[in-house]
Amino acid sequence: MNFEPTEERRMMQDALRRFLSNSVTPARREAAESSTAGFDRETWAGLAELGVIGALFPEARGGYGGSGFDIAAVFEEMGRAGAIEPLLDTGVLAGGLLMELGGDARQGLVEQVIGGELQLALAHAEPASRYDLSRVTTRAERSGDTYVLNGRKSVVVNAPAADLLLVSARMAGGANDADGICLFLVDPAASGLALRDYPLSGGGRGAELDLRNVAVAADALIGAEGAAYPALVHAHARATTAICAEAVGLMDRIRVLTTDYLKTRKQFGQPIGKFQALQHRMADMLTEIEQARSALINLAGHLDGPETERDVHVAATKNLISRVCALVVEESIQMHGGIGMTMEYELGHLAKRLTMTDHRFGDGLYHLERFISLAVA
């Protein structure tokens, strides 16, 4: 066994950490949050230049990585910095689907993603789908040379900045069938497509999409008709790895902030970190964060293996990290006291971002039930 990262990955991670600690400052993050894109374009360009987006794709597709451990290394640093750039949505989720289903015809777009020139968003979830990946009621119908899309998509992260949307729609089957789901590349400016955008708690922007007779060319279909589901599951497994790694990075940073605070904040004539009641709770927090890191390693190591094992680890890791996130958010705010509840202090943003990781790609409950059906029942 060897739990050391490879030399290349360690160097990339160090470079990324240095880059982000310079570019993700509170002032720039605030400015980015109130911009129409919801992120910092200069930071995005820097990520591309450093090769960070390329680290999410394999060599055969123009990158130099793409494995579970590559994703984990990148997103741990994104989390540690509290970065809000849409690397997950453009790079892992939509970019990953383009790579998997797009074939040679879309290789140009994949390279644009790697180069930082293209923003993407996956419009898959719907108002009543919650976290179910197969629940799609948006319809696609073939009409001559076009497909016509009708339906609603909800909380589409990064849609406001996306140059292209990847929209899922059903051509066959019932609302919850795995078969019959297609993916289409859609221009956000397409006629009949209304986009209502808004800020997200914890940073970034999202949108509600309303599609009314949106006509797209036949070649907008990505992959085979009705067969997108397995790729969606795979892309969500990779995205879950990314968000779990981001959560671990966020928790590392929060743990450092909280420990520093306990060492410097004085009450009753001594640093509050001298109180045993708080020492024990910090010790518990550290132990739980290390559990989260181990779960992440399990997931990253099984991401590219057999599907059944992969899915067991997706469920196990996301469930565990959901629980640890709640503990770390609540305990870190509590041990800081009032200052931990303000947006003027770094913890406020980090705690909100960490909380929101529980609302993407399935929460603790969703993955508890997935785990029960895959590994217990």
Add this chain to the structure above:
Amino acid sequence: MDLNFTPAEEEFRSEVRSFLEARLPRRLAEKVRLGRTLTKADHEEWHAILNERGWLAGNWPTAYGGAGWSAVERHIFEEEMTKAHAPRIVPFGIAMLGPVLQQFGSKEQKDQYLPRILTGADWWCQGYSEPGAGSDLASIKTSAVRDGDHYVVNGQKTWTTLGQHANMIFCLVRTSSTPKPQEGISFLLVDMKSPGVTVRPIVLIDGEPEVNEVFFDNVRVPVENLVGEENKGWTYAKYLLTHERTNIAGVGFAQAGLEQLKRVARSELHNGRPLIENPHFAARIARVSIDLMAMATTNLRVLSGTASGQAPGAESSMLKIKGTQIRQEINALTRIAVGPYAMPFVSEALEEGWNGEPVGPDYAMPATAAYFNNRKLSIFGGSSEIQRSIISKTILGLS
């Protein structure tokens, strides 16, 4: 033992209920139900309606214009208020300063300030915490130095809730440096329009500027604004804190929160079925419901042992810890129940006059905001850690 309320108490409950049905403005109840931010005018409107009925100050003796209710009656009133989604009574004048003035204030102070609290002529805020004095409240540094007929106040207060609406602030100030920090503290009433007072809002993680910093730069305060004796302020401060804890269990808030949680869980779908039918989620709702049923009785046990107009003792620390745990768990479950729609955050949507369509269900954003905002419950008014220390020292004798 008799677990029933007395016939008189039941009659009181139905009296409160019909009053709320008749007089609580729908507009205000709707704002409270949807978790919208109440304006100063909203609070004042509701206070005036209650005051007209003589029910604004349930904890005050009738001699001062209060209702003179027993602790149990107050509990019933608060329970019905939250059930009806009535705005909570702003506590700073009614629940905090009022009892202190009645117990320790001069006749002039009582005559001047108590009626103005009831009529809403004054909006009070609390000047206790400082950047360096949170849990260790006795370490406050804001100083008041006697200069002829005035004190000259310098320093800074923080976490001043709704200070942006206030024209008056009651402050703990240091009038003497003694080896025991508690012995050099005085309780001073300050007009916030005095030259040298500055208020700066602090935005919290739910996006609301609910609390403030208040700065004092050579603020001249007439000596007649000293409450009680100089350097005895700590006694008054502790008296105030125990009164602040009277409704600290927040049973009514928890019950209203639990109903809202169930509404959300009935309306959200999980695998195509209402979330509330999911056994794992239902188990978590059940567990917190069971805790709340027992806590309601713990609360009544403490309250029924408390005489009219008096505050409960150290037992209230248990109420605060348990009540807070239950409310925060309900907030966490509601946030989880909302699902992906917990993410959109349109901060204007909580403000007065916002007429936009909510993103997702109307309960979604307030659920996230409440989860973040109610982290404060275990921090303010003596953190859960401080309450545990009080229990272990005062009740268990472990010190």
